[in-house]
Amino acid sequence: MTTPLPFPLPDDAELLRLDHQICFSLNAAARAFGSVYRDALKDLGLTYPQYLAMLVLWEEPDAQPVKAIGERLRLDSGTLSPLLKRLEAAGLVARERSAEDERSVVVRLTEAGEALREHALPVPRRIVTATGLSLEEALTLRALLERLTGNLDAAQGGGR
Amino acid sequence: MTTPLPFPLPDDAELLRLDHQICFSLNAAARAFGSVYRDALKDLGLTYPQYLAMLVLWEEPDAQPVKAIGERLRLDSGTLSPLLKRLEAAGLVARERSAEDERSVVVRLTEAGEALREHALPVPRRIVTATGLSLEEALTLRALLERLTGNLDAAQGGGR
DNA sequence: CACGATTAAGTTGTGCGCAATTAAATAGCG
């Protein structure tokens, strides 16, 4: 009952089996990254998503609305609100309602948040080393991933 | 204070910026996959990780210990135990302590679980279509991801 | 100006992933 299935032709079976391995490999790689980042960031007291949010703020240190950060990271308020509250509780950011638009909450770095940047500088190099990829491989991988994400987004409702 | 940093030389800055985009792209792709799978699996009432567990059981329909499933999926009991309980609550699997080794819990498909396989058959094709990747691209991507995961695992403690 | 539609955050609930701990059974060694 398990081996000689009458369904997909050999070629299909090959392709189909391959594919879910891609999503599987993708998840495996993402989790391996998570483990490496967890270790690289633990002295900073940041998780990887928190680190991403800090990167956004370090890049553009002016106060930014939650919405802008969410667009940059592709995260909605359901994820960002508690995450930013944790960063606020850690003293790294301040949140306050915008004066011009009372719906908006702007986030800005505190002095401690700005100071943390210096300690975060050596992190990327550690990650690059851990990946063990050449520049060319990294470029190929990134290009494939971006094409893949675009295709998946387009295939599926596009706007979510 | 933000722009003319005295730290990394231009080449480094290039590489460093690139890299965290790779982890970012990786996460983005994984989440896009999640969205596509969520839609493809919602008629089956399965999440993607639950679908993976069912794939393991469909491949090898004999009763398997939780540990074996965990090794296959690289998940520990902290993740698998509640997941398998949900599959049990859905009537798709049965869990019982092994007779030979009372520490072990073996998981087997129920009739409903076996029957669900038929409804899951069209799923992989939908996913393949959604990726929009050629076979060659898929192979390249998978090879890169596996190398990357291996490197990251090795760089970071190896055993976790 | 008024009123319905839209927009921005936040909240709640579910499930995953991982660390750390616990409980019970087995293995192994003196």
Place this chain on the structure above:
DNA sequence: CGCTATTTAATTGCGCACAACTTAATCGTG
């Protein structure tokens, strides 16, 4: 045999991601 060490699941706690909903402010159109 007895006792420790190891193995296997389960549990607890935290944080992320997402869906669905709520609240409050703004926009747009009549």
